[in-house]
Amino acid sequence: MNKVVKDPSAALEGIQDDMTLMVGGFGLCGIPENSIVQLVKMGVKNLTCISNNAGVDDFGLGLLLQAKQVKKMISSYVGENDEFERQMLSGELEVDLIPQGSLAERCRAGGAGIPAFFTPAGYGTEVAEGKEVRIFNGKPHILESALTADYAIVKAWKGDTEGNLIYKATARNFNPMMAMAGKITIAEVEELVPAGTLDPNHIHTPGIFVQRIFQGDYFEKRIEQRTVRTKQ
Amino acid sequence: MALDKNGIAKRIAQELKDGWYVNLGIGIPTLVANYIPEGIEVEFQSENGILGMGPFPFEGEEDPDLINAGKQTITVRNGASFFDSATSFAMIRGQHVQLTVLGAMEVSQNGDIANWKIPGKMVKGMGGAMDLVASAENIIVAMMHSNKAGESKILKACTLPLTGVGCVKKVVTELAVLEIKEGKFHLLERAPGVSVEEIISKTEGEMVVPDFVPEMQL
Numbered sequence: 442m443n444k445v446v447k448d449p450s451a452a453l454e455g456i457q458d459d460m461t462l463m464v465g466g467f468g469l470c471g472i473p474e475n476s477i478v479q480l481v482k483m484g485v486k487n488l489t490c491i492s493n494n495a496g497v498d499d500f501g502l503g504l505l506l507q508a509k510q511v512k513k514m515i516s517s518y519v520g521e522n523d524e525f526e527r528q529m530l531s532g533e534l535e536v537d538l539i540p541q542g543s544l545a546e547r548c549r550a551g552g553a554g555i556p557a558f559f560t561p562a563g564y565g566t567e568v569a570e571g572k573e574v575r576i577f578n579g580k581p582h583i584l585e586s587a588l589t590a591d592y593a594i595v596k597a598w599k600g601d602t603e604g605n606l607i608y609k610a611t612a613r614n615f616n617p618m619m620a621m622a623g624k625i626t627i628a629e630v631e632e633l634v635p636a637g638t639l640d641p642n643h644i645h646t647p648g649i650f651v652q653r654i655f656q657g658d659y660f661e662k663r664i665e666q667r668t669v670r671t672k673q
Numbered sequence: 674m675a676l677d678k679n680g681i682a683k684r685i686a687q688e689l690k691d692g693w694y695v696n697l698g699i700g701i702p703t704l705v706a707n708y709i710p711e712g713i714e715v716e717f718q719s720e721n722g723i724l725g726m727g728p729f730p731f732e733g734e735e736d737p738d739l740i741n742a743g744k745q746t747i748t749v750r751n752g753a754s755f756f757d758s759a760t761s762f763a764m765i766r767g768q769h770v771q772l773t774v775l776g777a778m779e780v781s782q783n784g785d786i787a788n789w790k791i792p793g794k795m796v797k798g799m800g801g802a803m804d805l806v807a808s809a810e811n812i813i814v815a816m817m818h819s820n821k822a823g824e825s826k827i828l829k830a831c832t833l834p835l836t837g838v839g840c841v842k843k844v845v846t847e848l849a850v851l852e853i854k855e856g857k858f859h860l861l862e863r864a865p866g867v868s869v870e871e872i873i874s875k876t877e878g879e880m881v882v883p884d885f886v887p888e889m890q891l
Contacts (some may be wrong), residue, residue: 468744470738470744473889491817516798517798517800518798518799521744526796530796538796538799540801540804541758541762541799541801542721542758542759542762542766542803542804543803545759545761545762548759560804560807561766561807565785566837584756598738608755608757611721611740611741613755613759614722615758617757618759643676643698645757664735666745668729669729670728670729670730670731670732
């Protein structure tokens with residue numbers, strides 16, 4: 442089954458105003474940067490974005506915030522972004538902050554056909570407000586529901602024409618769960634190869650979860666915090 | 674004299690035990706990795722998807738695809754592994770990680786912790802902190818005893834939105850090592866040259882003080 446589309450424009454066809462998108466990445470690591478630029482070009486508005494972070498002011502999802510295309514963010518950590526903070530404090534942007542592990546599991550559950558699950562994370566905090574509490578093994582847990590999206594946009598290192606994906610290092614992060622949870626999942630990859638090239642033993646995301654795949658033209662891969670040590 | 678950040682990290686490092694998997698939060702906790710006691714082996718977990726995190730890379734060897742949970746470029750040690758965020762929090766929630774060290778804005782005498790939000794002023798989000806504190810068997814908080822205005826952050830009850838309830842077991846500050854049990858702080862050690870009176874005066878929460886309080890051995 443050939444899932445290849447020629448460019449970001451073909452990959453993102455069908456995304457409209459008011460849709461819910463999942464966008465992979467942790468900080469600026471493993472984000473689908475070509476697709477984000479294309480979303481800005483398309484000008485789609487009132488988006489709900491599910492993503493661990495919100496990029497920085499001038500890169501990643503920060504670009505969509507600058508262009509005021511986002512109605513609501515569902516994230517776990519949104520520091521490092523002044524425009525985000527401004528829109529949130531002024532009430533222009535709805536924000537649903539949820540514990541990182543719950544965010545990951547809610548995406549996984551959405552893709553795995555599990556409507557909800559209990560977790561201890563957030564019990565006794567404002568995250569638990571309005572949620573069912575149950576005691577398991579003497580410990581309180583809160584009910585968290587699954588997340589799905591109209592489109593999930595993920596970034597992988599290598600992919601093949603069947604949509605099988607391999608991620609590199611910590612650029613994996615949320616991408617595999619989001620790939621599972623999109624009604625339509627779009628993968629942008631650094632290297633697109635013919636089916637049969639990648640060792641099936643090494644596939645992280647099986648192609649069944651991916652509907653469209655393309656090779657990005659260019660990846661800036663901006664580093665958020667460059668930390669080094671000096672050679673003695 | 675009160676400890677500096679490195680002193681706090683050095684004292685916390687004495688709590689590490691051979692064979693432990695440890696998650697270090699951002700800030701002072703990150704420094705703990707610099708003071709692993711000789712003869713013990715621990716492995717650091719970073720919740721964005723690494724076991725076996727190593728030191729910062731040499732200049733020119735940074736890899737944008739390899740960062741820690743603080744988004745800093747890092748390296749991995751031999752025997753490291755990478756995984757997705759759901760697997761990472763399975764390790765944390767499933768109690769496969771033995772120790773969590775994290776920072777706090779406030780801690781209360783029943784072990785509550787607040788570290789993610791100041792209403793109306795600062796909202797960065799909880800990241801993985803709520804998952805970590807809800808599940809870890811051992812949680813050590815690294816923090817300053819009082820804020821910049823001199824007000825105690827070691828409280829009867831937290832005033833800021835909570836990150837977790839009844840979860841903190843131990844607190845290491847620039848002045849003292851405190852244990853939390855039975856709804857009270859217990860003063861275990863004081864920083865070299867710091868008096869018990871100073872610690873009492875800077876602690877708002879109820880604190881049990883034994884007759885003899887040893888100095889930290891750093």
